[in-house]
Amino acid sequence: xxxxxxxxNGQLVAPxxxxxxxxxxxxxxxxxxxxxxxxxxxxxxAAVAAQSAFQSWSQMPLAKRASILLKIADLIDRDLxxxxxxxxxxxxxxxxxxxSVDIPRASANMRFFATASMHMAAESHLMEGEAIxxxxxxxxxxxGCISPWNLPLYLFTWKIAPALASGCTVVAKPSELTPMTAFxxxxxxxxxxxxxxxxxxxxxxxxxxxxxxxxxxxxxxxSFTGGTVTGKTIAATAAPMFKKLSLELGGKNPNIIFADxxxxxxxxxxxNSSFSNQGEICLCGSRILVERSLYDRFVSxxxxxxxxxxxxxxxxxxxxxxxxxxxxxxQKVLSYIELAKQEGGTIACGGERVxxxxxxxxxxxxxxxxxxxxxxxxxxxxxxxxxxxVTIMPFDAEEEVIAFANSTAYGLSxxxxxxxxxxxxxxxxxxxxxxIWINCWLLRDLRTPFGGMKQSGVGREGGxxxxxxxxxAKNVCVKL
Ligand code: NDP
Numbered sequence: 001x002x003x004x005x006x007x008x009n010g011q012l013v014a015p016x017x018x019x020x021x022x023x024x025x026x027x028x029x030x031x032x033x034x035x036x037x038x039x040x041x042x043x044x045x046a047a048v049a050a051q052s053a054f055q056s057w058s059q060m061p062l063a064k065r066a067s068i069l070l071k072i073a074d075l076i077d078r079d080l081x082x083x084x085x086x087x088x089x090x091x092x093x094x095x096x097x098x099x100s101v102d103i104p105r106a107s108a109n110m111r112f113f114a115t116a117s118m119h120m121a122a123e124s125h126l127m128e129g130e131a132i133x134x135x136x137x138x139x140x141x142x143x144g145c146i147s148p149w150n151l152p153l154y155l156f157t158w159k160i161a162p163a164l165a166s167g168c169t170v171v172a173k174p175s176e177l178t179p180m181t182a183f184x185x186x187x188x189x190x191x192x193x194x195x196x197x198x199x200x201x202x203x204x205x206x207x208x209x210x211x212x213x214x215x216x217x218x219x220x221x222x223s224f225t226g227g228t229v230t231g232k233t234i235a236a237t238a239a240p241m242f243k244k245l246s247l248e249l250g251g252k253n254p255n256i257i258f259a260d261x262x263x264x265x266x267x268x269x270x271x272n273s274s275f276s277n278q279g280e281i282c283l284c285g286s287r288i289l290v291e292r293s294l295y296d297r298f299v300s301x302x303x304x305x306x307x308x309x310x311x312x313x314x315x316x317x318x319x320x321x322x323x324x325x326x327x328x329x330x331q332k333v334l335s336y337i338e339l340a341k342q343e344g345g346t347i348a349c350g351g352e353r354v355x356x357x358x359x360x361x362x363x364x365x366x367x368x369x370x371x372x373x374x375x376x377x378x379x380x381x382x383x384x385x386x387x388x389x390v391t392i393m394p395f396d397a398e399e400e401v402i403a404f405a406n407s408t409a410y411g412l413s414x415x416x417x418x419x420x421x422x423x424x425x426x427x428x429x430x431x432x433x434x435x436i437w438i439n440c441w442l443l444r445d446l447r448t449p450f451g452g453m454k455q456s457g458v459g460r461e462g463g464x465x466x467x468x469x470x471x472x473a474k475n476v477c478v479k480l
Contacts, residue, residue, distance in 0.1 A: 002033040004179050006042055006203055007186030009049035010196025015204070016041040021176060026092035026323040027314050029362035035179045038204035040212035043171060046200035047218045050142040050169040053197030058139045058167035062118055069114035069165060071192040072185075076107035076153075079188065083181055087152055088314045090178040092323030092364065093277050095315050102154045106181075109157040112446040113165035113466070120467055131479050137471040139167030140244060141220045144213040146206070146234075148226045149175035149325050150280040150386075156182050159223045160199060162466035171200045171219060173210050175226075177325050179203045206230065214238055221470060224248070225282075228384075228410075228455050235458075246459035246469050248282070248451055250384040251412030254405035255285030255441075256427070259294040261417035265439065267298070271305050273415060273441040275368045278321050279388040283413045283435070283442060287381055288392040289401050295394040299372060302392065303348045306368045311354045321388055323363040330364040333387030337369055340380040345371040345391070376404050384410065398423065406432045411453030415441050434460070 003020065005012035015036035022031040036042070057065070076083065083106075084098035093102070124134040145159035156174050163170050174182035186201050202209050210230075214222055214237045221244035224234050228249040238245050255273055257266050273285040290298045314322030324330040330353065337351050350369030355361065368388040374380055381391055395401040405414055413435040416427050428436045434452045437443065444450070450462035459469060 001031070004033060004035040004183040004203060005186075006036050006038060006046075007183075007189070007199070007201040008042065008046045009200065010190065010194075012186065012190075015039070016045070021204070023090070023179060024326065025089050026325055026327075027089070027360045027363040029327065029364065032089065033180065035176065035183075036203040037208075038202045039208045042202045042204070043209060043212035043216055046171045046202050047142060047216050049197035050171050050200055051218050053195060054139075054141060054169045057169055057195060057198045065167070066114040066118055066165070068192055068194055069110050069161065072188055072194065073107040073110035073114065075188040075192055076103060076110065076185075079184070080104070083153060083184060085315075086180045086184060087178070088322065090180040091149060091152055092314055092325055094319045094322045096317060096319070097277060102151055106153040106157040108446065109154070109161045113161040116162075116463070116467060117165040120464070129480060131477050133475050133477045136474045136476065137468065138474070140470055140472050141168060142218050143168040143170050143470055144216070144219040144222045145170055145172040146210050146213060146222070146224045146226065147172070147174050149177040150277065150282070152178040153181035153185060155225050156185070158461065159225065162461070163223065163470045164199060166467050166470035168221070168470045169198050169200075171202060171213055171216070173202055173204070173206075173213060176203065176205050210234075211237070214243075215241075217241070220244065222246070223461070223469065231457065244469065246451075246461060247457040248461060249412075249455060249457040250386070250410060251282045251284075251452065251456050252287060252382065252384050252408040252410045253283060253285045253413045253415070253433070254431075255288045255415045256401055256405060256417065257288065257290045257294065257298060258416075258418040258420065258423070259291040260419045262419065262439070263294070263298075263301075266417040267301055267305065269441050270302065271309070274390040275306070275309060275321055275388050276442075278324055278366070279368075279390075280325065280386055281442075285413075285415050285441065286385060286390050287405075288390055289395050289404055290392060292394040292396050295392075299348065299370075299392055303370050306370055307349050309368050311365050311367060312356050313358070313360050321365075321368060323360070323365050324387060325364075327364050329387070330366060333366055333385060333389060336380060336383075336385045336387070336389060337371075340371045340374060340389075340391070343374055343378040343380055345374040345380060348372050348392075350388070376407055382408050398427070402427065402430050406430075409455040412456035413437065413452075
């Protein structure tokens with residue numbers, strides 16, 4: 001059985017404890033590889049390696065640093081098929097999705113930040129003939145990057161690429177549920193000639209490895225993507241140590257549909273925004289709010305299309321929804337469906353585990369589920385489910401839908417479907433979300449800031465925001 005290694009100081013190494021955890025293929029419900037059950041000793045070794053690599057990496061000429069990161073991007077493209085296959089086996093998503101979205105976006109992350117680093121500019125401010133201020137931005141040191149399981153390589157590279165491009169060295173931890181692509185990535189880094197210690201990948205449990213990264217005194221910035229509860233623990237640990245923090249957390253995103261929208265586009269995109277990656281994308285629209293005059297028609301068409309979505313073997317070309325990431329997560333999603341029934345909801349379609357024939361007979365599949373008839377303030381409509389489950393609710397007026405949309409503790413993204421230009425802009429300004437999509441979903445320009453409001457996180461990633469996060473600004477004031 002394949003055994004995943006940590007990547008520390010440029011070498012693939014076993015965990016110091018010698019212990020391993022089982023890595024399960026969720027489509028089969030079977031163990032298919034082993035990953036290091038690392039602990040604080042492995043984090044210590046990684047932090048020491050990162051600290052000793054910092055000086056030469058941060059002082060390496062920009063073009064040379066960028067060329068190594070670009071080489072890694074090229075290698076990701078070269079190994080697209082293997083990486084997509086591994087991500088599908090690790091996470092349960094359709095391989096086709098990994099091939100067309102996750103892996104290409106991972107190489108795009110590397111490429112974007114490698115080239116951005118070559119164009120970063122610092123400001124200067126002239127004080128009317130009296131003095132000139134100039135600002136320098138230097139890499140902060142060793143950064144800790146912790147990523148979740150839903151888009152494994154994409155979100156892993158989204159964190160480490162700006163850190164490395166800014167001149168930081170990194171200690172990173174992918175989710176223990178999906179370690180395989182990060183392991184393959186470490187081999188690509190070695191092949192690309194990334195100097196030893198610049199990136200260190202320590203596999204294992206969040207409570208051991210993640211916590212040790214957050215607590216380590218040498219690590220001065222933490223970039224974390226994951227659940228809101230974990231985010232709170234990390235903030236509580238890091239704040240008294242005065243670490244820089246970027247937290248990208250959960251969402252309960254509204255998808256608002258006005259009667260004057262282009263219905264075909266709204267329907268087909270809403271199917272994607274509800275069920276892509278089995279609904280396991282923080283940006284999925286899990287609450288669909290439809291103007292009352294369109295409500296019945298929308299629900300009927302949406303349910304019809306949902307029933308047509310093929311659930312099955314992630315390696316099958318025709319599969320639209322693969323397996324959920326773990327048995328525990330499947331049980332959580334199913335328990336929310338039960339909760340919705342108790343709260344008075346009607347299951348318009350789905351609502352149960354799906355038994356797939358053949359090799360996937362023991363996999364963790366859940367039918368795409370549409371629930372109607374729930375009030376806004378019930379738990380099903382307020383808490384993040386993070387699975388193939390959406391609710392649809394009617395609304396009568398613009399002010400009402402804005403209040404509904406803003407009613408949760410989250411504020412990650414929102415989508416609005418309308419052909420009324422003024423209304424689109426009005427809503428964009430009033431919705432409390434970090435990203436607003438008008439007549440589209442999941443279009444991402446890497447130059448734009450990315451992040452959530454309220455309990456969806458603090459800080460912004462993407463573009464200069466990400467590069468600046470990994471640097472420290474210093475102002476020099478020179479008397480003229
Ligand atoms: P978790 O918060 O459970 O875990 C995220 C990462 O943190 C994992 O690597 C985990 O390790 C680690 N971790 C767990 N406990 C600690 C700790 N005490 N200290 C440090 N690290 C720790 O999230 P999930 O992996 O379940 O991911 C799903 C969540 O991520 C959803 O809420 C989703 O909305 C959110 N998300 C947010 C995005 C955004 O950009 N805002 C994007 C994608 C997802 P391990 O799992 O190995 O134990």
